[in-house]
Amino acid sequence: MAARKPPLAALEAAVGHSFTDRSLLERALTHVSGADDRIGSYQRLEFLGDRVLGLVVAEMLFRTFPAAEEGELSRRLAELVRRETCTEVARAWDVPPHLRLAAGGAFPRARQNVSLLADVCEAIVGAVYLDGGHGAAAAVVRAAFGPRMHAPQRPLRDAKTTLQEWAHARGLPNPGYELVETTGPDHAPVFTISTQVQGFEPCIGKGASKRAAEQDAAGQFLAREGADPT
Template identity: 60%
Template sequence: MAKSPRLTELEKRLGYKFSDKALLERALTHVSAAGAHTGANYQRLEFLGDRVLGLVVAEVLCRTFQEATEGELSRRLAELVRKESCAEVAIAWEVGPHLRLGASEMQSGGRKNTAILADICESILGAIFIDGGYNAAKAVIEEAFRERVTAPRRPLHDAKTALQEWAQGLGLPTPVYDLVERTGPDHAPQFRIAARVSGRADSIGHGPSKRVAEQNAAQGLLIREGVWKENGDDKN
């Protein structure tokens, strides 16, 4: 069955030409358009593509960040394969107009739905894996995620997690957080929290909630100890 020119354009953006044209068509077919026929929608391909994506990204991260700890690699992996990242890749591929959706999904804006776009990204990768093998899928993934590997969109650490890992790396007990003071009315409280690490001076954080105050206290200690820069970035 001949493909439409539009799908050929999509292949160009993917950087991959399918031998089995039906695989790409299935990868673009939402369950709402395929009905109860599981084999006619993208779900199984999405399941496979999710695993292929994780393996390729893990391989790329190990090669790119050879001095990184397992914890850092795990955080980078989670950032790269989260649904928002996959949806961004699908948007860059301009898959929206090619999606095969049922009437209800079309009316509800399914072509711009983050969850659907993320699934489609993974289903396309699964289809490429079946059609061309691991190396073909790897090439597409490496190109699509290249900039995101070295420039994650979100901080890889929150301050409390970074402080705990730093303390553990020095063989110190887990940091503790103590409430120093609560001020202000019930509808607008302010908290002062002390972050305490054995052998180090306390760091005091302020905030409108205990969670925010704890993060600020942890960040202050990390900055003071030279672990983080003033903007909160990991020195490493």
């Protein structure tokens, strides 16, 4: 016998929106495996919700960081709407028990699937938008994503980009990167890269790829010079 799903009222309370048309929420929770066809699954709502989420987060960032340039705003936007963040929000809402999947246990691990939870998060935003309009959707997004806006999980800039901007701010040319040596077996090489900035001592970085070693070298340089990596 299939486990009884928790009442949708609990999910509505977690999301922060009471649906007038609860069928929208039901569709947002329905995987294509549990729907009669793709039109009855969350996919169309995900398409809409993705755009609504992006717009609301972009506006939120625009108002919260008035001194930020376009590049920083874009990086903050990408951090907030990425799959992993949407998955965190879906789990905070306790979405997994409410998912509507194919009967018979065909997808035993689907309830914790990162891509599925991220998609359903966006679908719920789309459902709220259709049910309550932009204001309702914006309120849900602000409540769920606002606290994460000030605490990004990843550096907003990679070390190489930060080092290049650091050099340009001082009127210096682009940093250079030079392969020093490659060690280790062919199936697990270790690359050693030197980064050079005009007028400064080089810094050495290591990594399993040239790109990783360059990032490490740039990060080592920034740490030595006391530059902000984010």
